[in-house]
Amino acid sequence: MNRIIISIVILAVMSACCFASVGYVNSFSDKLCDKINEVEKAFEEHDKEKSSKAAEELQNEWNSFMDMAIFVNDLGHALEITSSIAEVYSFAQEQNEELYAACDRAQAQIEMFRNMQSPTFWKIL
Amino acid sequence: MAIVLIRAIILYIVITFSLRLMGKRQLGELQPSELVVTILISNIAAIPVEDSSVPMIMGIVPILTLVCLDVIMSGIMLKSAKVRKLMIGSPRIIISEGDILQKEMKRLRYTVDDLTEAMREQQIFDITQIHYAIVETTGKINFLLKKDYQPTEKQDVKAGGSTDNPPSVIIRDGITDREQLRLLGLGEQWLTKTLRENNVGIKGVFLMTADRNGNHTIVKKAV
Numbered sequence: 184m185n186r187i188i189i190s191i192v193i194l195a196v197m198s199a200c201c202f203a204s205v206g207y208v209n210s211f212s213d214k215l216c217d218k219i220n221e222v223e224k225a226f227e228e229h230d231k232e233k234s235s236k237a238a239e240e241l242q243n244e245w246n247s248f249m250d251m252a253i254f255v256n257d258l259g260h261a262l263e264i265t266s267s268i269a270e271v272y273s274f275a276q277e278q279n280e281e282l283y284a285a286c287d288r289a290q291a292q293i294e295m296f297r298n299m300q301s302p303t304f305w306k307i308l
Numbered sequence: 309m310a311i312v313l314i315r316a317i318i319l320y321i322v323i324t325f326s327l328r329l330m331g332k333r334q335l336g337e338l339q340p341s342e343l344v345v346t347i348l349i350s351n352i353a354a355i356p357v358e359d360s361s362v363p364m365i366m367g368i369v370p371i372l373t374l375v376c377l378d379v380i381m382s383g384i385m386l387k388s389a390k391v392r393k394l395m396i397g398s399p400r401i402i403i404s405e406g407d408i409l410q411k412e413m414k415r416l417r418y419t420v421d422d423l424t425e426a427m428r429e430q431q432i433f434d435i436t437q438i439h440y441a442i443v444e445t446t447g448k449i450n451f452l453l454k455k456d457y458q459p460t461e462k463q464d465v466k467a468g469g470s471t472d473n474p475p476s477v478i479i480r481d482g483i484t485d486r487e488q489l490r491l492l493g494l495g496e497q498w499l500t501k502t503l504r505e506n507n508v509g510i511k512g513v514f515l516m517t518a519d520r521n522g523n524h525t526i527v528k529k530a531v
Contacts, residue, residue, distance in 0.1 A: 186329055187383040190376035197369055197376075258361035 204255050205300050211248050212297040218244060219286050219293075222275055231278050238275035242268050256299060264292045311360050319353050322368055326375040331382075339396045339445060345378045389483050396445045403441035406454065416443055427451065440474065475525065479516035482529070492520050502526075 218241040225234035245268045252261040267289035274282035298306075326349065330342070349371050356367035385392040402413050402423070413423070423441070426449035432438065440452040452474055476488050478499070489499060502518075503509065506526050518524040 186331060186379050189329065190379040193372055194376040194380070197372060201369065254363055254365060256363065258363075 204251075205302065207251070208255065208297055208300045211251075212293050215241065215244060215248075215293050216290055219271065219290050222271060223283065223286050226275060226278070226282050229278075231275075234275045234278075234282075235272075238272040242272050252296070256296060260292070260296055260299070264289065264296060267292055312357060315360070315364050316357050318364065319357060319367060322371060323349060323353055326371055329375055329379060331379075341378060341381060341395055345374050348374055389480065399445060400443045401440060402443055402449070403435075403438050403451075406436070406439060408435075418443065423449065473519045473521060475517040475519045475523070477515065478518050479510060479513045481515075482511040482513060484510055492518060494518060494520075494522060498522060 218237060222234050222237040222241060225237055245264065249261060249265070252264070267285060270285040271282060271289055273279075274285050330345075352367055352370050352374075356362050356364045381391075381395065385395055400412055400416060402409050402416065402418065408423075413419075424435070426441075427433070427435065427438070430451055432451060432453070437453050437457040438451050439454040442450050442452075444450060476485075476492060478485050478488050478492070478494070484499065486496075489496070499510075502522075502524060503513070503526075508526065508528055512529050513526055514529040515527040516524060
Protein backbone atom coordinates (compact mmCIF):
# COMPACT_ATOMS: atom_id res chain seq x y z
CA MET A 184 0.00 0.00 0.00
CA ASN A 185 2.89 2.35 0.82
CA ARG A 186 4.31 1.84 -2.65
CA ILE A 187 0.97 2.74 -4.25
CA ILE A 188 0.72 5.92 -2.16
CA ILE A 189 4.32 6.89 -3.01
CA SER A 190 3.60 6.26 -6.70
CA ILE A 191 0.45 8.37 -6.65
CA VAL A 192 2.33 11.19 -4.89
CA ILE A 193 5.26 11.04 -7.35
CA LEU A 194 2.89 10.99 -10.31
CA ALA A 195 0.86 13.92 -8.94
CA VAL A 196 3.97 16.01 -8.19
CA MET A 197 5.46 15.27 -11.62
CA SER A 198 2.21 16.11 -13.42
CA ALA A 199 1.92 19.39 -11.49
CA CYS A 200 5.55 20.31 -12.26
CA CYS A 201 5.20 19.40 -15.95
CA PHE A 202 2.07 21.48 -16.47
CA ALA A 203 3.50 24.33 -14.36
CA SER A 204 6.61 24.34 -16.60
CA VAL A 205 4.34 24.66 -19.66
CA GLY A 206 2.66 27.68 -18.08
CA TYR A 207 6.00 29.19 -17.08
CA VAL A 208 7.49 28.76 -20.56
CA ASN A 209 4.31 30.28 -22.06
CA SER A 210 4.42 33.38 -19.90
CA PHE A 211 8.16 33.84 -20.37
CA SER A 212 7.85 33.46 -24.15
CA ASP A 213 5.17 36.19 -24.17
CA LYS A 214 7.50 38.41 -22.17
CA LEU A 215 10.37 37.85 -24.60
CA CYS A 216 8.17 38.44 -27.65
CA ASP A 217 6.92 41.72 -26.12
CA LYS A 218 10.51 42.76 -25.56
CA ILE A 219 11.40 42.00 -29.18
CA ASN A 220 8.43 44.14 -30.30
CA GLU A 221 9.72 46.91 -28.05
CA VAL A 222 13.15 46.72 -29.72
CA GLU A 223 11.55 46.88 -33.19
CA LYS A 224 9.33 49.80 -32.23
CA ALA A 225 12.24 51.79 -30.82
CA PHE A 226 14.25 51.01 -33.97
CA GLU A 227 11.40 52.27 -36.17
CA GLU A 228 11.41 55.50 -34.19
CA HIS A 229 15.19 55.74 -34.83
CA ASP A 230 15.74 55.80 -31.07
CA LYS A 231 19.12 54.07 -30.92
CA GLU A 232 19.51 54.36 -27.19
CA LYS A 233 16.08 52.94 -26.41
CA SER A 234 16.37 50.06 -28.90
CA SER A 235 19.87 49.15 -27.64
CA LYS A 236 18.65 49.22 -24.05
CA ALA A 237 15.61 47.06 -24.88
CA ALA A 238 17.85 44.60 -26.79
CA GLU A 239 20.21 44.39 -23.82
CA GLU A 240 17.27 43.73 -21.49
CA LEU A 241 16.05 41.08 -23.93
CA GLN A 242 19.43 39.39 -23.84
CA ASN A 243 19.61 39.52 -20.03
CA GLU A 244 16.11 38.10 -19.68
CA TRP A 245 16.90 35.28 -22.07
CA ASN A 246 20.15 34.51 -20.22
CA SER A 247 18.26 34.33 -16.93
CA PHE A 248 15.79 31.93 -18.57
CA MET A 249 18.49 29.86 -20.28
CA ASP A 250 18.88 27.30 -17.47
CA MET A 251 15.15 26.60 -17.44
CA ALA A 252 15.17 26.38 -21.26
CA ILE A 253 17.93 23.76 -21.22
CA PHE A 254 16.15 21.92 -18.39
CA VAL A 255 12.90 21.47 -20.34
CA ASN A 256 14.04 21.44 -23.96
CA ASP A 257 16.78 20.41 -26.34
CA LEU A 258 20.09 22.27 -25.91
CA GLY A 259 20.39 22.89 -29.66
CA HIS A 260 17.15 24.85 -29.76
CA ALA A 261 18.17 27.04 -26.82
CA LEU A 262 21.50 27.81 -28.53
CA GLU A 263 19.68 28.89 -31.72
CA ILE A 264 17.59 31.38 -29.73
CA THR A 265 20.71 32.63 -27.92
CA SER A 266 22.44 33.35 -31.21
CA SER A 267 19.36 35.11 -32.69
CA ILE A 268 18.98 37.30 -29.60
CA ALA A 269 22.69 38.15 -29.72
CA GLU A 270 22.16 39.27 -33.35
CA VAL A 271 19.23 41.46 -32.34
CA TYR A 272 21.42 43.14 -29.74
CA SER A 273 24.28 43.68 -32.16
CA PHE A 274 22.03 45.04 -34.97
CA ALA A 275 20.28 47.35 -32.52
CA GLN A 276 23.60 48.84 -31.49
CA GLU A 277 24.67 49.23 -35.12
CA GLN A 278 21.19 50.51 -36.14
CA ASN A 279 21.33 47.96 -38.95
CA GLU A 280 18.18 47.33 -41.04
CA GLU A 281 18.78 43.60 -40.68
CA LEU A 282 17.45 43.96 -37.16
CA TYR A 283 13.92 43.30 -38.53
CA ALA A 284 14.96 39.94 -39.94
CA ALA A 285 16.81 39.05 -36.74
CA CYS A 286 13.76 40.00 -34.63
CA ASP A 287 11.45 37.90 -36.82
CA ARG A 288 13.83 34.96 -36.59
CA ALA A 289 14.13 35.24 -32.80
CA GLN A 290 10.35 35.54 -32.43
CA ALA A 291 9.77 32.49 -34.64
CA GLN A 292 12.28 30.46 -32.66
CA ILE A 293 10.73 31.49 -29.34
CA GLU A 294 7.28 30.61 -30.70
CA MET A 295 8.62 27.24 -31.77
CA PHE A 296 10.15 26.75 -28.32
CA ARG A 297 6.79 27.55 -26.71
CA ASN A 298 4.91 25.28 -29.09
CA MET A 299 7.24 22.39 -28.39
CA GLN A 300 6.19 22.54 -24.74
CA SER A 301 2.42 22.75 -25.22
CA PRO A 302 0.80 19.30 -25.09
CA THR A 303 -1.64 19.69 -28.00
CA PHE A 304 -3.38 16.66 -29.50
CA TRP A 305 -1.32 16.51 -32.71
CA LYS A 306 1.97 16.99 -30.89
CA ILE A 307 1.14 14.20 -28.45
CA LEU A 308 0.44 11.93 -31.40
CA MET B 309 32.61 13.97 -20.23
CA ALA B 310 31.89 14.91 -16.60
CA ILE B 311 28.26 15.57 -17.58
CA VAL B 312 27.90 12.01 -18.93
CA LEU B 313 29.44 10.58 -15.74
CA ILE B 314 27.15 12.57 -13.44
CA ARG B 315 24.09 11.76 -15.58
CA ALA B 316 24.92 8.05 -15.50
CA ILE B 317 25.21 8.16 -11.69
CA ILE B 318 21.90 10.03 -11.30
CA LEU B 319 20.11 7.66 -13.70
CA TYR B 320 21.56 4.66 -11.87
CA ILE B 321 20.08 6.00 -8.62
CA VAL B 322 16.71 6.76 -10.28
CA ILE B 323 16.47 3.32 -11.93
CA THR B 324 17.51 1.50 -8.73
CA PHE B 325 14.87 3.45 -6.81
CA SER B 326 12.31 2.69 -9.55
CA LEU B 327 12.98 -1.05 -9.48
CA ARG B 328 12.79 -0.95 -5.68
CA LEU B 329 9.45 0.82 -5.98
CA MET B 330 8.21 -1.87 -8.38
CA GLY B 331 8.98 -4.46 -5.71
CA LYS B 332 10.30 -7.98 -5.67
CA ARG B 333 7.80 -9.25 -8.25
CA GLN B 334 9.85 -7.45 -10.90
CA LEU B 335 12.90 -9.58 -10.17
CA GLY B 336 11.13 -12.90 -10.74
CA GLU B 337 8.98 -13.98 -13.67
CA LEU B 338 7.76 -10.99 -15.67
CA GLN B 339 4.12 -10.38 -16.44
CA PRO B 340 3.39 -8.74 -19.84
CA SER B 341 3.01 -5.21 -18.43
CA GLU B 342 6.18 -5.58 -16.35
CA LEU B 343 8.11 -6.79 -19.39
CA VAL B 344 6.97 -3.72 -21.34
CA VAL B 345 8.01 -1.38 -18.51
CA THR B 346 11.40 -3.05 -18.11
CA ILE B 347 12.21 -2.84 -21.84
CA LEU B 348 11.03 0.78 -22.04
CA ILE B 349 13.06 1.82 -18.97
CA SER B 350 16.28 0.46 -20.42
CA ASN B 351 15.70 2.26 -23.72
CA ILE B 352 14.59 5.57 -22.20
CA ALA B 353 17.49 5.65 -19.74
CA ALA B 354 20.01 5.26 -22.57
CA ILE B 355 18.93 8.43 -24.44
CA PRO B 356 20.04 11.17 -21.98
CA VAL B 357 23.27 9.29 -21.23
CA GLU B 358 24.18 8.95 -24.93
CA ASP B 359 23.14 12.45 -25.98
CA SER B 360 24.08 15.24 -23.60
CA SER B 361 22.00 17.80 -25.57
CA VAL B 362 18.83 16.02 -24.40
CA PRO B 363 17.76 17.19 -20.92
CA MET B 364 18.04 14.46 -18.30
CA ILE B 365 14.56 15.25 -17.10
CA MET B 366 13.35 13.82 -20.44
CA GLY B 367 14.61 10.46 -19.20
CA ILE B 368 13.63 10.71 -15.54
CA VAL B 369 9.99 11.82 -16.09
CA PRO B 370 8.99 8.91 -18.39
CA ILE B 371 10.84 6.35 -16.25
CA LEU B 372 9.09 7.45 -13.06
CA THR B 373 5.75 7.76 -14.88
CA LEU B 374 5.96 4.19 -16.21
CA VAL B 375 7.05 2.78 -12.86
CA CYS B 376 4.36 4.66 -10.91
CA LEU B 377 1.67 3.58 -13.38
CA ASP B 378 2.87 -0.02 -13.12
CA VAL B 379 2.71 0.08 -9.31
CA ILE B 380 -0.75 1.72 -9.35
CA MET B 381 -1.96 -0.81 -11.92
CA SER B 382 -0.66 -3.72 -9.83
CA GLY B 383 -2.56 -2.22 -6.85
CA ILE B 384 -5.75 -2.11 -8.93
CA MET B 385 -5.15 -5.69 -10.12
CA LEU B 386 -4.78 -6.77 -6.51
CA LYS B 387 -8.28 -5.45 -5.82
CA SER B 388 -10.06 -6.35 -9.05
CA ALA B 389 -10.03 -9.84 -10.55
CA LYS B 390 -11.55 -8.47 -13.78
CA VAL B 391 -8.72 -5.98 -14.31
CA ARG B 392 -6.19 -8.67 -13.37
CA LYS B 393 -7.62 -11.01 -15.99
CA LEU B 394 -7.68 -8.22 -18.58
CA MET B 395 -4.09 -7.19 -17.93
CA ILE B 396 -2.31 -10.49 -17.38
CA GLY B 397 -4.79 -13.05 -18.69
CA SER B 398 -5.41 -16.39 -17.00
CA PRO B 399 -3.62 -19.75 -17.04
CA ARG B 400 -4.75 -22.02 -19.90
CA ILE B 401 -4.85 -25.80 -19.96
CA ILE B 402 -3.28 -27.31 -23.09
CA ILE B 403 -3.22 -30.96 -21.99
CA SER B 404 -6.22 -32.20 -20.09
CA GLU B 405 -6.36 -35.74 -18.72
CA GLY B 406 -3.68 -36.80 -21.20
CA ASP B 407 -5.39 -35.24 -24.26
CA ILE B 408 -3.65 -32.43 -26.12
CA LEU B 409 -6.10 -29.55 -26.63
CA GLN B 410 -4.93 -28.58 -30.09
CA LYS B 411 -7.44 -25.76 -30.52
CA GLU B 412 -6.23 -24.15 -27.31
CA MET B 413 -2.61 -24.55 -28.39
CA LYS B 414 -3.40 -22.91 -31.73
CA ARG B 415 -5.20 -20.10 -29.95
CA LEU B 416 -2.15 -19.52 -27.73
CA ARG B 417 0.15 -19.85 -30.78
CA TYR B 418 2.09 -22.66 -29.12
CA THR B 419 3.70 -25.20 -31.42
CA VAL B 420 4.40 -28.84 -30.65
CA ASP B 421 8.08 -27.89 -30.51
CA ASP B 422 7.37 -25.35 -27.75
CA LEU B 423 5.54 -28.06 -25.82
CA THR B 424 8.24 -30.70 -26.23
CA GLU B 425 10.96 -28.19 -25.35
CA ALA B 426 9.13 -27.23 -22.16
CA MET B 427 8.73 -30.96 -21.38
CA ARG B 428 12.44 -31.63 -21.82
CA GLU B 429 13.28 -28.66 -19.58
CA GLN B 430 11.35 -30.45 -16.85
CA GLN B 431 12.96 -33.84 -17.58
CA ILE B 432 9.83 -35.27 -19.23
CA PHE B 433 10.57 -37.16 -22.44
CA ASP B 434 7.32 -39.00 -23.03
CA ILE B 435 4.14 -37.05 -23.71
CA THR B 436 1.98 -39.98 -22.61
CA GLN B 437 3.25 -39.44 -19.03
CA ILE B 438 1.51 -36.06 -18.83
CA HIS B 439 -1.86 -35.77 -17.17
CA TYR B 440 -2.22 -31.97 -17.25
CA ALA B 441 -0.20 -29.16 -18.85
CA ILE B 442 -0.95 -25.56 -17.96
CA VAL B 443 0.39 -22.44 -19.67
CA GLU B 444 0.89 -19.85 -16.94
CA THR B 445 0.34 -16.12 -17.51
CA THR B 446 4.11 -15.68 -17.75
CA GLY B 447 4.19 -18.13 -20.69
CA LYS B 448 5.82 -20.91 -18.68
CA ILE B 449 4.32 -24.40 -19.07
CA ASN B 450 3.84 -26.48 -15.93
CA PHE B 451 3.09 -30.19 -16.02
CA LEU B 452 1.30 -32.64 -13.77
CA LEU B 453 2.38 -36.22 -14.43
CA LYS B 454 0.04 -39.19 -14.41
CA LYS B 455 -0.18 -41.07 -11.11
CA ASP B 456 2.15 -43.85 -12.26
CA TYR B 457 4.91 -41.45 -13.26
CA GLN B 458 4.84 -39.13 -10.26
CA PRO B 459 7.77 -39.41 -7.87
CA THR B 460 6.82 -41.27 -4.71
CA GLU B 461 6.78 -39.34 -1.46
CA LYS B 462 6.53 -40.57 2.13
CA GLN B 463 2.86 -39.60 2.26
CA ASP B 464 2.16 -41.64 -0.91
CA VAL B 465 3.48 -44.80 0.72
CA LYS B 466 1.06 -44.32 3.59
CA ALA B 467 -1.86 -43.32 1.36
CA GLY B 468 -1.15 -45.96 -1.28
CA GLY B 469 -0.44 -43.63 -4.20
CA SER B 470 -0.38 -40.00 -5.21
CA THR B 471 -3.28 -38.16 -6.77
CA ASP B 472 -4.03 -37.26 -10.36
CA ASN B 473 -6.90 -35.15 -9.15
CA PRO B 474 -5.15 -31.86 -8.39
CA PRO B 475 -6.87 -29.21 -6.30
CA SER B 476 -7.93 -26.04 -8.15
CA VAL B 477 -8.59 -22.56 -6.87
CA ILE B 478 -12.33 -21.97 -6.57
CA ILE B 479 -12.38 -18.79 -4.47
CA ARG B 480 -9.73 -16.13 -4.75
CA ASP B 481 -9.95 -12.97 -2.67
CA GLY B 482 -13.68 -13.39 -1.98
CA ILE B 483 -14.63 -14.08 -5.60
CA THR B 484 -15.91 -17.47 -6.72
CA ASP B 485 -14.53 -19.02 -9.90
CA ARG B 486 -17.78 -20.65 -11.11
CA GLU B 487 -16.12 -22.07 -14.21
CA GLN B 488 -13.62 -23.96 -12.05
CA LEU B 489 -16.38 -25.12 -9.75
CA ARG B 490 -18.23 -26.51 -12.77
CA LEU B 491 -15.10 -28.26 -14.12
CA LEU B 492 -14.59 -29.95 -10.76
CA GLY B 493 -18.19 -31.14 -10.79
CA LEU B 494 -18.92 -29.42 -7.51
CA GLY B 495 -22.03 -27.30 -7.39
CA GLU B 496 -22.90 -24.04 -5.70
CA GLN B 497 -24.80 -26.03 -3.09
CA TRP B 498 -21.64 -27.95 -2.12
CA LEU B 499 -19.75 -24.65 -1.84
CA THR B 500 -22.42 -23.00 0.31
CA LYS B 501 -22.61 -26.07 2.57
CA THR B 502 -18.82 -26.31 2.94
CA LEU B 503 -18.47 -22.62 3.73
CA ARG B 504 -21.29 -22.87 6.29
CA GLU B 505 -19.54 -25.82 7.94
CA ASN B 506 -16.39 -23.71 8.19
CA ASN B 507 -18.31 -20.69 9.52
CA VAL B 508 -17.17 -18.35 6.77
CA GLY B 509 -18.85 -16.41 3.98
CA ILE B 510 -17.49 -16.12 0.43
CA LYS B 511 -16.30 -12.56 1.09
CA GLY B 512 -14.30 -13.77 4.07
CA VAL B 513 -12.27 -16.30 2.07
CA PHE B 514 -8.83 -15.30 0.80
CA LEU B 515 -8.16 -18.63 -0.95
CA MET B 516 -10.13 -21.83 -1.30
CA THR B 517 -8.96 -24.85 -3.23
CA ALA B 518 -10.80 -28.11 -3.84
CA ASP B 519 -10.41 -31.31 -5.83
CA ARG B 520 -13.05 -33.45 -7.56
CA ASN B 521 -13.64 -35.48 -4.42
CA GLY B 522 -14.53 -32.34 -2.51
CA ASN B 523 -11.33 -32.29 -0.46
CA HIS B 524 -10.76 -28.65 0.22
CA THR B 525 -8.52 -26.09 1.87
CA ILE B 526 -9.77 -22.71 3.06
CA VAL B 527 -7.55 -19.76 3.91
CA LYS B 528 -9.60 -17.05 5.61
CA LYS B 529 -8.91 -13.36 4.99
CA ALA B 530 -6.66 -11.78 7.61
CA VAL B 531 -8.61 -9.32 9.79
